[in-house]
Amino acid sequence: MIPIKTIEDTALRLMEKAAIEIPQDYLDGLRAAAKTEDGDLSSFVLQAMLDNYEAAKEDRRAMCGDTGVPRWFVKMGNDARIEGGMIALEAALRGATATATQSVPLRPNRVHPLWRTDHNNNVGIGAPEIEYGFEPEGDWVDLITVHKGGLFGTDYRMLFPSDGIEGIKRFYLDSLVAFGKRGLACQPAIIGIGLGGSKDTCMVLGKRASVLRTVGSRNSDPRIAALEDELKELGNSIGMGAMGFVGKNMVIDCNIEVGYCHTGGMQMSVHAFCLSSRRSVARLYPDGRVEYRTDPDWFTPYQRRDSVDWAPETEAAE
Amino acid sequence: MKPREITLSTTPTDADLAQLRLGDIVYLDGLMYTAREGVYMRALEDKANIPMELPAQSAANFHCSPAATIRPDGSFDMGAVTATASFRFAKWLPEWIAKTGAKLIVGKGGMSSKDYKEYFVPNGAIYLSTVGYGTGALLGRGVENVEAVHWNEELGLAQAMWVIRCKRMGPFIVASDLQGNCLFERENAKISERIAAVYEGTRPATLKRYGETDDRTDEVIG
Numbered sequence: 001m002i003p004i005k006t007i008e009d010t011a012l013r014l015m016e017k018a019a020i021e022i023p024q025d026y027l028d029g030l031r032a033a034a035k036t037e038d039g040d041l042s043s044f045v046l047q048a049m050l051d052n053y054e055a056a057k058e059d060r061r062a063m064c065g066d067t068g069v070p071r072w073f074v075k076m077g078n079d080a081r082i083e084g085g086m087i088a089l090e091a092a093l094r095g096a097t098a099t100a101t102q103s104v105p106l107r108p109n110r111v112h113p114l115w116r117t118d119h120n121n122n123v124g125i126g127a128p129e130i131e132y133g134f135e136p137e138g139d140w141v142d143l144i145t146v147h148k149g150g151l152f153g154t155d156y157r158m159l160f161p162s163d164g165i166e167g168i169k170r171f172y173l174d175s176l177v178a179f180g181k182r183g184l185a186c187q188p189a190i191i192g193i194g195l196g197g198s199k200d201t202c203m204v205l206g207k208r209a210s211v212l213r214t215v216g217s218r219n220s221d222p223r224i225a226a227l228e229d230e231l232k233e234l235g236n237s238i239g240m241g242a243m244g245f246v247g248k249n250m251v252i253d254c255n256i257e258v259g260y261c262h263t264g265g266m267q268m269s270v271h272a273f274c275l276s277s278r279r280s281v282a283r284l285y286p287d288g289r290v291e292y293r294t295d296p297d298w299f300t301p302y303q304r305r306d307s308v309d310w311a312p313e314t315e316a317a318e
Numbered sequence: 319m320k321p322r323e324i325t326l327s328t329t330p331t332d333a334d335l336a337q338l339r340l341g342d343i344v345y346l347d348g349l350m351y352t353a354r355e356g357v358y359m360r361a362l363e364d365k366a367n368i369p370m371e372l373p374a375q376s377a378a379n380f381h382c383s384p385a386a387t388i389r390p391d392g393s394f395d396m397g398a399v400t401a402t403a404s405f406r407f408a409k410w411l412p413e414w415i416a417k418t419g420a421k422l423i424v425g426k427g428g429m430s431s432k433d434y435k436e437y438f439v440p441n442g443a444i445y446l447s448t449v450g451y452g453t454g455a456l457l458g459r460g461v462e463n464v465e466a467v468h469w470n471e472e473l474g475l476a477q478a479m480w481v482i483r484c485k486r487m488g489p490f491i492v493a494s495d496l497q498g499n500c501l502f503e504r505e506n507a508k509i510s511e512r513i514a515a516v517y518e519g520t521r522p523a524t525l526k527r528y529g530e531t532d533d534r535t536d537e538v539i540g
Contacts, residue, residue: 019385040320040321041321041491044320044343044449044489045449045450048449048450048453048456049450049453052450052453052455052456055459056398056454059458059459061385061397061398061455062397063398063452063454064398064453064454065382065383065397065452066383066400066402066454067398102387105385105395105397106397107385107386108474108475116474117474118474118477120474151403152403157525158525159524160525162524163521163524164521167520167524169519169520170517170520170521173517181502182427182428182502182506183450183451184426186450186452234516237516238513239508239512239513240509243447243449243451243491244509245505246505246509275450275451
């Protein structure tokens, strides 16, 4: 049984780490981009961002004043048990979100959509979102917090098989250019693309592709992986860099996730995880051990399974 | 070529502003206040008295909600500071600038050259953009002191009017000049020249979108 106190303490620590520490994979990606950038203004911006990450870590202050909308992903091994059950877990995550808003501090971004009332703690109706995933093995729980910006860089479109790859490229470029001008998407970003599913799941796939996969990761389907490479290059050939200034770095990486969809459609969503790609992960074990990392490792073979039964051992035996 | 760096007062003279060129990097000294839709609506629509002497105390309006909190003893903890996108405030800015004498509008993404020419230029105001976006920690270091938070009870922490004493706060980028030229439009134009080539090998979506023009005879197909 995983003690609830461990969950509370770890969740608070994760909130702080996400807001303050840029993940190493994104940092490496941005450093590589800064080396290739030759636009005067774009280069200045990338260097300022690299200085900013250092300042945030040194001062232990949030890297960006807009600290996004905190949300949680919970991944559990099939044998994991939580002290107090899932209700206690959700209370702990909501509590950590509120506490961290005061203690870091974070910007209290969350308000009622109509009445604009603000609890000043990033908690409210449906906030923070808590989403779940499961793995066939293990007695651990992974807590993942992501503080993604909430306004620009995301879009959805219903495409059809007749739109094809050409249509995918068009909507991809449209999204990047639309939100890249003036830097509204806070690029260079990790671009996540969702293909298929239904409208809602397509959005979920694209969002997860941007926030739950790391820079340098590739889809396990080699043809999708090749498309990821191609779209990354396409985005960086627009000639637009940071803040929409002339430059060659718009996309730090492009991640694609797919889901089976209606035979007549090809839903597509595009998401941009910004220059402050805030994510933080910890694995908690029943013996009280906590291991911190920044790779959510969400998209396992189990998450991408495509058959009725899950029987990985059969494949391994062949 | 490295951009030029300039230190500017938050109550700048006309001569200070006249020397600025698009793309210059600016660091600010002096008092700056945050004001966005909450403050604009309260001051301009509800006609509440603005709780500062403007522009004598500050001519710098920051489109910002800080990552900050008020401690139980009433003191302030301000961590990171970054701007929010300014184009959404075009509805209120002409009246605000005229009423408060703001010379520096500081935010994210700038406005259109039409906005600049219509109500920035006649008031001798320019636009400064934050950098990144998201140099929140660097800007946070430029906060020497939080002098006051006005209208917190009425508007909440995110929309309240924070009064910040800046000490070489930056970097910011000059995004408009006294002639109303727009840095972002200049960059857009350069990028647009070759964007057609990037679109080669793509095709427009089969299903169009309805409601994005005012032509109600539009159809989503064809």
